[in-house]
Amino acid sequence: MNNESRWRPYIAGALVGVLAIASVWATTKYSGKGQYLGASTTFVRAAGLAEEKVAPEHVAGNAYYTKEKVKVDWQMMLVIGVALGAGAAALVRKDFKAEMVPPIWKERFGSSMALRALFAFLGGAVAMFGARLAGGCPSGHGLSGIMQLSVSGLIAMAGFFGAGVIVANLLYRKSGKGGA
């Protein structure tokens, strides 16, 4: 491992820390409400916006959609920005790489795109249900919550990682190699 790639995650992480502080400061100053990094509520609002196309009354009558407000907000713009920023950085740094199945998944479970799609879909559904129940994801609870020393952030992050370790080991332990 060369020196540059060794320090890379620490430097990028430190800059995310600065970004989190700057974001709360700027939104407090210019919009009156401090905004903390997060991502999972956007999936609720996006699902609500999609459902509104087919069943507007149903969305209007749903207690959770009413509570979280189905609209384009600061966090949804943040999530859109994440895709734009990551895509631009990947193109500029020539890191863009089309991949249909992750290499370590392929080594363990074969190269079927349908199998990978099915598991990613089911995993995503369970994870997002859990994130909304817990009240946040690794951004909202993990980063923003723990930065503020909130008890909920610490408990949720312990749950995220603890369950992740168990399931990842059930999936991969016998493969012996692969990984990073």
Place this chain on the structure above:
Amino acid sequence: MTTELWLGLGTGIIFGILLQQGRVARYEKQVGAMLFRDMTIFKFMLTAIMVGMVGLHLLAQYEVISLSIKGTVLGANIIGGILFGMGWAVMGYCPGTSLAALAEGRFHAIWAILGMLVGAAAYAETYPSLKENILTWGDYGKITLPGILEVSPWLVIAGFIVGFLGLFAIFEKKGV
């Protein structure tokens, strides 16, 4: 578009660049941490938390900003946390990194994103019944670690920094 929305977009673009450059929006890195083979995502997250906790508490102390603490509900935090962790290990992304992964060419992240949208809609449907039970189990309100320990936040921050630096030393020694 309002100033708030522009700030969201700008912050997101920088966040996306840093997620991409930090190499964390990758299935191998996310699952690698759960297998203790590659702790990249923890180096990234814990450094961000370390810097963020100092800056946010300084700004809050001088009343430039106010903190926004999410409530602690043990039942919801623990059960939701475990469900998230199980799904996270299988899809290999978290909500924020899934978009960054898709944008850097990991097209399989689209299935995870679609699944997460369905999961969010399913949660909205079950919310009225959860509200009566799991979402009330062990409700302690907006508590913080220094609050329940009755100590200065700076003491807790110092403790976390020492702990995180210790973890970094272990990661570097083991080469993970």
